[in-house]
Every structure is written in C-alpha cells, then in structure tokens.
Amino acid sequence: GAGVSQSPSNKVTEKGKDVELRCDPISGHTALYWYRQRLGQGLEFLIYFQGNSAPDKSGLPSDRFSAERTGESVSTLTIQRTQQEDSAVYLCASSLAATVVRSSYNEQFFGPGTRLTVL
C-alpha cells in the first residue's frame, strides 16, 4: 500500500480482556516498530522488528504485552488482561532498513494509530 495502515482505528474494551492490534507496513520495508502515545505526551518505544525477528523488545512495559511479525509484513501487538493504564494511542512505523549508519533508509514512517480505551 501507499502508507502504513493500522486496524482497528478505535478499540474500546473492558478491563481484563485481551486485545489485538494490527499493522501493515509499507511494502518492501524490512523494519517495523511499535510505539505508544499517552494523552498529551510524546511517543514511547515498545518493540522493533527486523524481518520477522525482534532484536529489541526492551520497551514492552510488562509481560502482558507481546508482538509478532509474519512474512516480513504484517505485525500484531497483543495486550493480555488489559488495564486502564494501557489506554493510549498505539502507533506503528516502518522503514526500509534500520541499521545503515546515517542513511535515509532508516527514516521511519508512521501509521494513523489505534486508539485503545480500557474501561
């Protein structure tokens, strides 16, 4: 597709339920990232994929959060047993590459986000 797409655009769930958020990166982009943005704040990094492997999971806030990527394309972020503090906008980004020094291959492009509300 022309840009990064995410679904659903909005998700309202009850505390304790599991949710799955989907990201489709730009075609041909090998690197994929998940970030979270709480209301009125900047973005915080969650996890990064190079191909289908995740060399950096250090931003995941707890073991309730997991992510996978298949076919070097679509990624799913899963939050188990959701809590009210998980309410935020979850944004996905992709780039052509990730580790080329000071190259525009590293430039990240963001999707529109999924707004998650946990009641």
Added chain:
Amino acid sequence: GIQVEQSPPDLILQEGANSTLRCNFSDSVNNLQWFHQNPWGQLINLFYIPSGTKQNGRLSATTVATERYSLLYISSSQTTDSGVYFCAVDQETSGSRLTFGEGTQLTVNP
C-alpha cells in the same frame, strides 16, 4: 538513555509570522527526524536530518550534530501549521528505536 528536550513547549503566533523550534539531545545520534502531528493525530514526516541543512518550501531544518542540537524554522506561518511538532532521535549505541521529545504545541491564529 538519551534525553531529548524541545523548546518552547508552547508557541502562539499570528498568521504570517516566523518561528524557530529547538531540539537538544544528550548523546551522539544516528538518525534525527522532525514530525508534525496534525489535530487528527497523524504524524507527518517533515525532515530526516541527522546533520546539515535541508529546506522544503516554508520549512527548513538544521542539525549541528557536534553540538547536539537541531532547529526547525517555519516561515510565513499559516493556520494549517498548527499542531504539535516532535523531534525524535535514534541513539547511535542503542539501535533503531526513536526517542521523542515532549513536543512543541504550535497555534497559528488568523
């Protein structure tokens, strides 16, 4: 981890005015990007600029990597420029994650 500080936190302008937004960072970076987050929450790429100067229409940016800062210039501002401007950096030693500043909230009044 790397610290990113943006200033000013809020800026109110009259249409047609010029402005300068600043981003300071605490360590060497591999990647620096400026984004505009519009009122609908979409992050729009403005510049990929780990060093040097770039211009795109009414916007330009300069990064002085050795002094660890970047500047975003907006000239002849328009109401559509309103929104939050974020600077984000990728620390050389920590791979590809972007660390974001808290942003500058820009309001351009007609």
